[in-house]
Amino acid sequence: MQENFNQIQKEFDKDISQVSSLNDIEQIRIKYLSRNGIISNLFDKLREIPKENKREFGKSVNELRDYITNIYEIKKKEILSKSSQESSKIDLTLPANQIKIGSKHILTQTLEEIKEIFKSLGFSVFEGPELESDYYNFEALNFPDDHPARDMQDTFFISKKFLLRTHTSPVQIRVMEKNKPPVRAIMPGRVYRNEAINARSYCTFQQVEGLYVDKDVNFSELKGTLVSFAKQFYGNDLKYRFRPSFFPFTEPSAEMDITCFLCKGKGCKVCKNSGWLEILGCGMVDPNVFKYVNYDPEEYLGYAFGMGIERIALLKYGINDIRIFFENDIRFLRQF
Numbered sequence: 001m002q003e004n005f006n007q008i009q010k011e012f013d014k015d016i017s018q019v020s021s022l023n024d025i026e027q028i029r030i031k032y033l034s035r036n037g038i039i040s041n042l043f044d045k046l047r048e049i050p051k052e053n054k055r056e057f058g059k060s061v062n063e064l065r066d067y068i069t070n071i072y073e074i075k076k077k078e079i080l081s082k083s084s085q086e087s088s089k090i091d092l093t094l095p096a097n098q099i100k101i102g103s104k105h106i107l108t109q110t111l112e113e114i115k116e117i118f119k120s121l122g123f124s125v126f127e128g129p130e131l132e133s134d135y136y137n138f139e140a141l142n143f144p145d146d147h148p149a150r151d152m153q154d155t156f157f158i159s160k161k162f163l164l165r166t167h168t169s170p171v172q173i174r175v176m177e178k179n180k181p182p183v184r185a186i187m188p189g190r191v192y193r194n195e196a197i198n199a200r201s202y203c204t205f206q207q208v209e210g211l212y213v214d215k216d217v218n219f220s221e222l223k224g225t226l227v228s229f230a231k232q233f234y235g236n237d238l239k240y241r242f243r244p245s246f247f248p249f250t251e252p253s254a255e256m257d258i259t260c261f262l263c264k265g266k267g268c269k270v271c272k273n274s275g276w277l278e279i280l281g282c283g284m285v286d287p288n289v290f291k292y293v294n295y296d297p298e299e300y301l302g303y304a305f306g307m308g309i310e311r312i313a314l315l316k317y318g319i320n321d322i323r324i325f326f327e328n329d330i331r332f333l334r335q336f
């Protein structure tokens, strides 16, 4: 009988030495320690054992059960702690999670590019308030009261006297009030128009205004500066033209067009089949404006220009809806 116990113990030793998973350890429990397991069967056999041997048999089964249970428990702990370590292990060969890095908004990038180009042409940068008085937004820019030119820009009035600026041109007045000529500056900023929101227009957008005042400024210099800007911004092979236009604060006034980059001048939907795209307005500062800032119009001449940053970016990147700039859709923003 004792040989039988030794054999079971040997078999158990062999089985336990091969355990490597939670499933293996469970098989050991079922085989030796469950209700129908080997130990349980041995206890059942106790009934058939002759009375004089019962005590010794019982003792041996108890010893075998303690031996198996001890080793089984130790092995089970070992397997459990190993498996929990494995699940928390870092696999260094796995590809890393991509870190999403933010980027500057495309309008910020466009404005920065415009600023850099004009700085390299000798312009400094000024800013002014978005809440303006009627005086700076209209009157000092030669929009007299009740002048029809005031209707060119639909205005958000805050009160009779104050409004959200409709253009960055009032900053020209503020700069000239504070500085004696020569003045050579650009003035970027947000402007507001009471317009219906659609693919082409929005109630707010950004402009960059430019101003150069000195004793000997002429229209050719204005053209030269703007062509130099456009070539640096849109590329050297760009074609351009200037068309006569009207603004109350410049005389003469012009608008600058560049060849439509989409159809290369053949005509398409974006350029309304003209082959040209308007990129900015410009002109020689009207002598009336100089009177408001106490510059002598007999002594000084100046040029000014202004462009919409959204429009410049729409054209440069072939975007067909201005609203997308303000929606903060990350799928759009990530492309730049």
Ligand SMILES: [Zn+2]
Binding pocket: 260, 261, 262, 263, 264, 265, 266, 267, 268, 269, 270, 271, 272, 273, 275, 276
């Ligand atoms: Zn076109």
